[in-house]
Amino acid sequence: MPAAGRGVRRPPRRSSRARCRGPTRPPRRSPGSERSRAVGRSSAPAGRYSSRTPRWGLASSIGVIGAAALGRFGQQSRAFGSAAQVGGWPGPRRVAWVWRRKMHDKSPAAGAPEPTRRVLAFHARTLDEARAAVGRNYYPHRLVQLTTDSDLDMSLRTVQLGPVSVGRLSYGADVSIDLGELESAYHVSIPMSGGIESEAGGESDVVTRGRASIYLPHRSTRITRWSADCVVYGIKFDRAYLESELRALLGRPVGKPVTFDPVLDLSSKSGASWLALVRTLATELDDDSSLLYNELVSSRLVDAVTTGLLLTAAHDSRELLDSPAHAARPRTISRAIDAIHAHPEEPWTVSGLAMLVGVSVRTLQDGFQRYVGVSPLAYLRDVRLERAHEDLIQADPSDVAVTDVAYRWGFQHLGRFALEYRKRYGQPPSKTLTTT
DSSP: OOOOOTTOOOOOOOOHHHHHHOSOOOOOOOHHHHHHHHTTOSSOOTTSOOSSOOTTHHHHHHHHHHHHHHHHHOTTOHHHHHHHHTTOOOOHHHHHHHHHHHHHOOOOOTTOOOOOOSEEEEEESSHHHHHHHHHHHSOOOEEEEOOSSSOOOEEEEEEEETTEEEEEEEOSSOEEEEEEOOSSEEEEEEEEESEEEEEETTEEEEEETTEEEEEOTTSOEEEEEEOTTOEEEEEEEEHHHHHHHHHHHHTSOOOSOOOBOSEEESSSHHHHHHHHHHHHHHTTTTOTTOGGGSHHHHHHHHHHHHHHHHHHSOBTTHHHHHSOOOOOOOHHHHHHHHHHHHOTTSOOOHHHHHHHHTSOHHHHHHHHHHHTSSOHHHHHHHHHHHHHHHHHHHSOTTTOOHHHHHHHTTOOOHHHHHHHHHHHHSSOHHHHHHHO
16 A cells, blocks of 8 residues: 555545535426437437537527427427327428418517507497487486477597597587586597587577587576587596696696686687697597597696687686786785695684795785785685695595595695585585595
């Protein structure tokens, strides 16, 4: 036995993991491994891979892998059963084609939900069906057919774009419609053919092509005759949204509903420009997949149509919009406004605001009337109503009561709060809470 010394080489020591694992075994090959090597092999020896890439490229190579997997797991499938019985498999081109067809087949699976439709279409032959469709998408109303010489053939296509709904409506027969007070919306009807005779606020008007009717939330409206050949573009504006847009344009609160003139002239230069904006949205009603009805696009168009109406139609705040910009507010008025917006729930008084900004009560009141258009307490009430309205829209009726919202924003007299809220938004606060 040779003596241990410098020239003697010792065998390498195995690691503890290797000693625990024991002797290594040759890798176990699956029954389909040889077959998977054979598929796509041209002249390589058995049991060895060819170093050349097959001629049919990447897609077919993926098909080869699919064939190998089928060789191991899918020998009983019908698609490959006959080939398996004779010991062969589909060629790589066939497998790649099957794989590509499955990857690119976009047909919906059975029972898969249909994509959400943006444009809703309704047709009706009876008064009850027509009343239900229009009432569900616009306003509850009373519908009466005036003549029997033609059958009712109602057609409605409508799309809701956030706070604005755009639609095209016809009845195919002479009808009358009693809308009452719209309460929560402003509405513009634009005849593209035929005519509309309506009554609102004690006034009667006849509107044909080139003119539009404007219906208000705080005035009862009745269409005494909708002609059989009349086709109308109808635009419904959410009341709170339109008034907030006017408030943003004026830079001051709007304490009452906007009173539009009942008829809008669309033949004027500004009227024709506004009508072109409306047609941009309305002419796509036959295309459910229109890009214009995508929320990222429609939101800007809706703002343009709403602002355009406020700048085009005659109403009680139009002079303020047309007048030159007001002089900059003094710093004292701006500080008082900032304090109200920061904490509208605080029990502010005129004397407390005046002391905060360092002026007299008379100076503060005069400044608000000149630069804001309302008194300090009226401005405070409008801000509180806005905050309460936002909370009622977002609240869960099962967890929140109208009383909680009113007290949260500084309203101590619930009856007065409900009265002011109804005057501002056209409905009681309880209805806003339960319907939104």
